Amino acid sequence: MSAPTPPGPHDLSVSLDLGGRTALVTGAAGGIGRACALRLAAAGAEVRALDRDADGLAALARRAEGLRGTVETRTLDLTDLDAAESAAAGTDVLVNNAGLQLVRPIQEFPPQAFHTVLTVMLEAPFRLIRGALPHMYARGWGRIVNISSVHGIRASAYKSAYVAAKHGLEGLSKTAALEGAPHGVTSVCVNPGYVRTPLVERQLADQAAAHGLPEDRVLSEVMLREAAIRRLAEPEEVAEAVAYLCSPHASFITGTSVALDGGWTAH
Template sequence: MTAELNVPLVGHTALITGSTTGMGQDIARAFARSGARTAIHGLGDEDSIAELVNELSQLSGQECFHFAHDLSDARQGGALVEAASAKIGYIDILINNAGVQFVSGIEDFPAEQWDRLLAVNLGAAFHAIKAVWPSMKSNGWGRIVNTASTLAFSGEFGKTAYVAAKHGMLGLTRTVALEGAELGITCNAICPGWVYTPLAAAQVKAKAAALGLSLEQTTKEHFLSEMPTKRFVEPAEIASAMLFLCSDSARSITGVALPVDGGISA
């Protein structure tokens, strides 16, 4: 397993969207272990979420909070920040990690899925950033990290909405970085390759069923074939990159789209 970066973030409060499942859980654990007070967001089984909240509280030594705003209404991104700020007091680290997927050719792509993906994957991040901006500006310190994708640089058949949203996330990241440059606020994007999350697992399963192949063969031939490392990126690697970008050592790094992709972009 990949060793997680050790970045002390005691005294900071991190809100991580999309953190009750998949990669988001690992990101939340990494920030809690670094001493940051954590607020998690997402839907899921109530008992499992309660266990995660308890785990994060123990890891950080501070109370963790959970919020369940539905980001398919993009404006709930702002409402989430307002609710978390009211409960915790302030947020100076915002991780926009929430994401959903839908795969279909453009001719049959449902309009409601386009709206849902653009809201969750892009619109909610805009509203969350807008809501957290005044306090970060007032404090003269803020870190915003957006989860983009290698598909922020290219297209892929059947992923119209996802690709459009991730391209938009880079534009949002770069513009916010410019506006925050003199305010002590950085904004960067992480662009993962294939990370084996529930979202990726569902795509592997669907592809295998469509092709009549085993999961192992589908993974090797249709997912990892484009990755020079021939392995999935580990969630801890994504978390470490985010931790670094939130550290004072990275205060001059802003507006960056950082690939963590096993060499795809090479």
């Protein structure tokens, strides 16, 4: 049986007008973040694209030429928490997407790597939300979209830092939803399964070592084993869900998690 075919760009049709809005996307140089930055700019937003990958940001800027909105790139390491909070000031839409991954058993997991993962994927989103909320509250409108993961809902072995960070992000998102509701601000987690991104591709060797499998068997026997739709999601599919959550039609969706996991959590 052949793998299902993902939709092409012409199939993506959420109606969205973000003219006059400022959006910030972290981890914007590639993968899901890149797709989100381009989608929001296509809807007319002035997008602040943050990443520590300067070359990737330059490629994003070139790709964004001619879109209805704009993409302003800024090289930023999110471990600089003060700078992250400052960068979020004045934004109407915040997409917390940046992430990193290390696959190791707990007893072999480097403590400094654990600390870095939680700093980038949990503490930095807190600081970004903290920086964005005053402007959102003043305008009476805001959208916080936290790119979580199926691992924000359930766990997998050998990913202690990633799973801990995503579970923490889920709680942070719900708290922001409760506090933001009286001010017209929504906060939602989007929970993809495995997406065709460099972050996933870099996991193959580590997963092979951790599970004692050849690398060419990791995708089917480990990553996609639990999914009903046995293919990787495309970054543009996640970006389209983000776009919907920023639309007027999604104003009642807050404090929850939207799974894009190909049926993984249906088990």
